[in-house]
Amino acid sequence: HVQLVESGGGSVQAGESLRLSCVASGFAGSNLYMAWFRQAPGKEREGVAAIDVDGETNYADSVKGRFTISLNRAQTMVYLQMSSLEPEDTAVYYCAADLVITEPLSQDEYRNWGQGTQVTVSS
Numbered sequence: 001h002v003q004l005v006e007s008g009g010g011s012v013q014a015g016e017s018l019r020l021s022c023v024a025s026g027f028a029g030s031n032l033y034m035a036w037f038r039q040a041p042g043k044e045r046e047g048v049a050a051i052d053v054d055g056e057t058n059y060a061d062s063v064k065g066r067f068t069i070s071l072n073r074a075q076t077m078v079y080l081q082m083s084s085l086e087p088e089d090t091a092v093y094y095c096a097a098d099l100v101i102t103e104p105l106s107q108d109e110y111r112n113w114g115q116g117t118q119v120t121v122s123s
Helices: none
Strands: 003-007 010-013 018-025 033-039 046-051 057-059 067-072 077-082 091-098 117-122
Touching: 003 091, 018 033, 018 091, 018 117, 033 067, 033 077, 046 067, 046 077, 057 067, 077 091
Parallel strands: 010 117
Antiparallel strands: 003 018, 018 077, 033 046, 033 091, 046 057, 067 077, 091 117
16 A cells, blocks of 8 residues: 655744654555655645655756755655745645656656645745
Protein backbone atom coordinates (compact mmCIF):
# COMPACT_ATOMS: atom_id res chain seq x y z
CA HIS A 1 0.00 0.00 0.00
CA VAL A 2 1.59 3.23 -1.20
CA GLN A 3 1.41 6.09 1.26
CA LEU A 4 2.74 9.64 1.36
CA VAL A 5 2.44 11.68 4.54
CA GLU A 6 3.28 15.38 4.69
CA SER A 7 4.03 17.48 7.74
CA GLY A 8 5.39 20.91 8.60
CA GLY A 9 2.75 23.30 7.32
CA GLY A 10 1.58 26.28 9.33
CA SER A 11 0.99 30.01 9.45
CA VAL A 12 3.86 32.49 9.18
CA GLN A 13 4.53 36.12 8.38
CA ALA A 14 5.91 37.25 5.05
CA GLY A 15 9.67 36.86 4.94
CA GLU A 16 9.74 33.93 7.33
CA SER A 17 10.61 30.31 6.60
CA LEU A 18 8.98 26.89 6.83
CA ARG A 19 10.19 23.37 6.19
CA LEU A 20 7.84 20.73 4.83
CA SER A 21 8.55 17.02 5.12
CA CYS A 22 7.07 14.01 3.35
CA VAL A 23 7.71 10.35 4.03
CA ALA A 24 6.94 7.71 1.40
CA SER A 25 6.20 4.07 2.10
CA GLY A 26 4.95 1.02 0.27
CA PHE A 27 6.79 1.54 -3.02
CA ALA A 28 8.05 -1.55 -4.79
CA GLY A 29 11.06 0.23 -6.27
CA SER A 30 13.61 2.56 -4.71
CA ASN A 31 14.17 4.93 -7.64
CA LEU A 32 11.47 7.33 -6.63
CA TYR A 33 10.94 10.69 -8.25
CA MET A 34 9.47 12.96 -5.57
CA ALA A 35 7.94 16.38 -5.90
CA TRP A 36 5.99 19.12 -4.20
CA PHE A 37 2.90 20.70 -5.70
CA ARG A 38 0.63 23.38 -4.34
CA GLN A 39 -2.92 24.55 -4.87
CA ALA A 40 -4.14 27.98 -3.86
CA PRO A 41 -7.86 28.74 -3.47
CA GLY A 42 -9.49 29.12 -6.85
CA LYS A 43 -6.36 28.09 -8.73
CA GLU A 44 -5.13 24.93 -10.38
CA ARG A 45 -2.55 22.75 -8.69
CA GLU A 46 0.96 23.67 -9.83
CA GLY A 47 4.35 22.04 -9.60
CA VAL A 48 6.72 23.69 -7.15
CA ALA A 49 9.84 21.51 -7.03
CA ALA A 50 10.91 17.99 -7.91
CA ILE A 51 13.94 15.80 -7.28
CA ASP A 52 15.10 12.48 -8.67
CA VAL A 53 17.04 9.68 -7.02
CA ASP A 54 20.33 11.21 -8.22
CA GLY A 55 19.52 14.57 -6.68
CA GLU A 56 18.72 16.42 -9.90
CA THR A 57 16.19 19.13 -9.15
CA ASN A 58 13.57 21.17 -10.97
CA TYR A 59 11.88 24.32 -9.68
CA ALA A 60 9.02 26.54 -10.72
CA ASP A 61 10.25 30.00 -11.70
CA SER A 62 8.17 31.55 -8.92
CA VAL A 63 10.15 29.78 -6.18
CA LYS A 64 13.68 29.65 -7.61
CA GLY A 65 16.17 31.05 -5.16
CA ARG A 66 13.70 30.84 -2.27
CA PHE A 67 12.74 27.16 -2.03
CA THR A 68 15.05 24.15 -1.81
CA ILE A 69 14.00 20.54 -2.29
CA SER A 70 16.12 17.76 -0.83
CA LEU A 71 15.91 14.01 -0.51
CA ASN A 72 16.82 11.55 2.22
CA ARG A 73 17.01 8.50 0.03
CA ALA A 74 17.59 6.03 2.83
CA GLN A 75 14.44 7.07 4.63
CA THR A 76 12.51 7.83 1.46
CA MET A 77 11.79 11.33 2.67
CA VAL A 78 11.63 14.55 0.75
CA TYR A 79 11.86 18.03 2.22
CA LEU A 80 10.92 21.48 0.98
CA GLN A 81 12.76 24.31 2.69
CA MET A 82 10.83 27.49 2.01
CA SER A 83 12.45 30.85 2.71
CA SER A 84 11.44 34.46 2.11
CA LEU A 85 7.83 33.36 2.03
CA GLU A 86 5.31 35.63 0.36
CA PRO A 87 1.53 35.82 0.71
CA GLU A 88 1.34 34.42 -2.83
CA ASP A 89 2.86 31.20 -1.48
CA THR A 90 -0.29 30.53 0.54
CA ALA A 91 -1.69 27.18 -0.59
CA VAL A 92 -2.18 23.55 0.29
CA TYR A 93 1.11 21.82 -0.44
CA TYR A 94 1.07 18.23 -1.67
CA CYS A 95 3.81 15.65 -1.85
CA ALA A 96 3.81 13.39 -4.91
CA ALA A 97 5.91 10.43 -5.96
CA ASP A 98 6.28 7.90 -8.73
CA LEU A 99 8.85 5.65 -10.33
CA VAL A 100 8.91 6.88 -13.92
CA ILE A 101 8.72 10.59 -14.63
CA THR A 102 9.37 12.51 -17.84
CA GLU A 103 7.98 15.93 -16.89
CA PRO A 104 8.91 16.50 -13.23
CA LEU A 105 6.59 19.44 -12.56
CA SER A 106 3.53 18.05 -14.32
CA GLN A 107 0.89 16.68 -11.96
CA ASP A 108 -0.28 14.27 -14.65
CA GLU A 109 2.97 12.33 -14.24
CA TYR A 110 2.34 11.31 -10.63
CA ARG A 111 -0.02 8.59 -9.45
CA ASN A 112 0.71 8.84 -5.75
CA TRP A 113 -0.23 11.81 -3.60
CA GLY A 114 -0.25 12.85 0.02
CA GLN A 115 -3.21 14.42 1.77
CA GLY A 116 -1.74 17.92 1.72
CA THR A 117 -0.59 20.39 4.34
CA GLN A 118 -1.71 24.01 4.61
CA VAL A 119 0.78 26.85 4.36
CA THR A 120 -0.52 30.34 5.10
CA VAL A 121 1.64 33.43 4.71
CA SER A 122 0.30 36.73 5.97
CA SER A 123 1.61 40.17 5.05
